[in-house]
Amino acid sequence: MRDLDTDVLVAVLRRAAARGATAADGFLVEDRHFSATVRLGDVETVTHARDQRLSLRVFAGRASAAASTSDLSPASLERVVDEATALARVTAEDPHAGLPEPGDLVDRLPELDLEDAGGHELSPEEKIDLARRTEAAALEMDPRITNSEGAEFSDRHARYAYATSSGFVKSYATSSFSLSASPVAGQNGDMQRDYWYSAARKRSRLDDPASIGKTAARRALRRLGGRKVKTVEVPVIFDPENAASLLRSLAGAASGPALYRRASFLLDRLGSRIASAGVTVVDDGLLPGALGSRPFDGEGLATRRTVLVNEGVLESYLLDSYSGRKLGMRSTHHAARDGAGVTVSTTNLMLLPGPASPEELIASVEDGLYVTELIGFGVNGVTGDYSRGAAGIWIEGGKLTYPVEEVTVAGNLLEMFAAVDGVANDLVLRDRTASPTLKIRRMVVAGN
């Protein structure tokens, strides 16, 4: 992949200044993407793509606007600048608007090992073969694996550049690779699909295709014969994948825009206890080779390690410069760019592991639910009220017994985090957000 042309970005910022912008910043992304899906051994879809996008934010004094385009021709870029400056003329002054202080911008980029240029050099046939081997392992696992939604290999090679009108220009490149399978298990008219995946910044760090396929098959098989249970209030254990979704909800409530809009159950909770003492949540954007790592945030501020929750106490929010100023705080360097301007995102968000093994957590439950899947959007970020569809395995006498489906688990996130009475030792950073197995003392499981 050729080097990114940061000159385009600099020229756009210069034009914005000529059009009357008092300050501006821009982000340029260019990527190449490939994906191949294989189903029942045959290639299903192969996608090749090349994309680019330049996004621009301009300030006219304390008023601002954003614009972006995928067309980097000179005429189009001129139009983008003109449109952004025209929009900035109609927006209201905002005393909190503005770029970070130039002195706060990242100086030397950390070595994060996010690119694997050689990893992309496989031929399409070799990439397809990885998907094929992943699916085959799932299909061969058990005669009850009767169908498949396919397996997929994908890789993406991207370059990012950020520049400000104050003269800052920095860029970096990332690679990502993923391999997944979605087998279908069938028995006695019951049909269950599940999924497993591996994702990494280095191709060599992807899990072995056979292990991904087998795990996916095992997950589908264990759901066969699922039944509803009686409505009851019991301990609930979330497996790592589903426990991670609780962290995402927590991060959403800790994000600056939700807070200054008063749309968060963590409002006014900074410094207070929001979870049981076993809960420590860290966002670390500096882990080498990790999927959520980045050398600087969407405003050019150096990436950090932030302790969000320390032994149950909320220690930090997640802020960009704007939401920081609104709240009378400083950016925590969590700005992210989207088309509409600047938003907030986490990097590598983790709940740190505890002492128990997942088996010990399960063994501590006389009667309860082990959650292996959650569906739906029943999380109220303002109140923390929580009600989602679930599937899993019933725990009886400290042992996993029969599969459960078509039930809901409900509570309130603040009460749920306060009721965490078991954090397992099985944290693996498989994705940008990760958690060990979590046990919550009581939740309502609704069924019959």
Add this chain to the structure above:
Amino acid sequence: MWPAKDPEEPERMTELVQRRPERFFADRFNVTPSVMERLLGSALKGRVDDADIYLEYRVNEELVLEEGTVKKASRHVSQGAGVRAQAGTRTGYAHTDDISLTNLEEAARQARAIADRASASGVLAVPSRRSHDLYTLAESPTLADLTRKLKLLRLVDAEARAADPRVRQVIASVSSEEVVMLIATASGFAIGDVRPLTRLNVTVIAEDGAKREIGAHGGGGRVALDYFEEQERWRRFAREAARQATLKLSAVDAPAGTTTVVLGPGWPGILLHEAIGHGLEGDFNRKGTSAFAGRLGQKVASELVTVVDDGTLPNRRGSLNVDDEGTPTGRTVLIEHGILRGYMQDRLNSRLMGMTPTGNGRRESYAHPPMPRMTNTFMLAGEEPPEDIIRSVKSGLYAVAFGGGQVDITSGKFVFSASEAYLIEDGRVGAPVKGATLIGNGPDALTRVSRVGHDLELDEGIGTCGKDGQSVPVGVGLPTIRIDGMTVGGTQV
């Protein structure tokens, strides 16, 4: 309720129904339908069962008001081309955001690499229906005067704040989009479309002491900005958002367990989208991975239930003149008096299943290959007055507004989350309850529909459906219905 369609007549498909997209891409990129057809012919002939080139140009604009003023405004332009080649069940897809002949040739080369042997049954469907003219507007919403949009947002803000002293925050946005698309296919027809889309959204945060709640309302469609001014729709949206937020401040815990559920008209039609809609998309049925696979002709709902997917409703958010493969949209009966009658199809899956494309081949953008998707999915009206339906319930839940939903297509389990619901006690609507997720099993849920109201409503125009990482605008609709026995995911045991 909907006007009957003209008899379907075939037409010469090499002729563009809409002249504007053709000229647009010719002027801007020097790519004409004849260039596209030549590319498809020379690069792909004999090697594929189907192929197409899709060009797209998209402009989005959004203004956001918060804390009483519009401080955020953004405008985005996307353009690109997707080239697809298919042989048997194989699809090669390549896309580029740089529309030039060289890039299109390269994309065609990449796409066909995978599809190098046509199957014997390579007979291609040429659309037999006329395309529609469902949303020609006097003025594109992306070109509407910015000051009008600003004024609209300020009116909304003032209205929502005036509605109740407990309203603490108002976030309002007006977003508008225009997509120009042009598709040329290997079966020798090219067709274009210009698609406006706009939406006004209001979110309110209300506070009462330490209690805080959120309410949201909005709507829109393939309409001009005038739409929000007509009948003062903006005022209703603002009041509804404020009403919902303040109402929830006094909501009690929702019950947990199985109970009788009455769904109000309109947006609660998301039930259909999740419970049966996705399960009736052609791809999952062709692969046999849907809980509805192989069940055409079987009873899957109560005989009171007739459900259609209709992409031809004028100005609706989910409507299209032609789908993203160039097939004119239609009205597909999915369930007729409880019997499963049809699937929603794109070209690939209809070819492989020996069925007719239904105009449901949709894609998020040029960067995505099309797949079967819903348009506007709704249940036809029954005969009962809605009040009688509520009165018929001794104890249950009356749900009138929902957030999102999701379905596991293979197991058929689906959920959708109520954002406004009430207890029903002795036939009367009682206390409001906190949001709760409702869960059910697709092939089973509609068999429990015991009453259907005469009050069919379509939603206000807010739906976005996600599938395989692709989002497309959709609509839903429902009359008031009673479902005997649904699991409500509350906390009150």
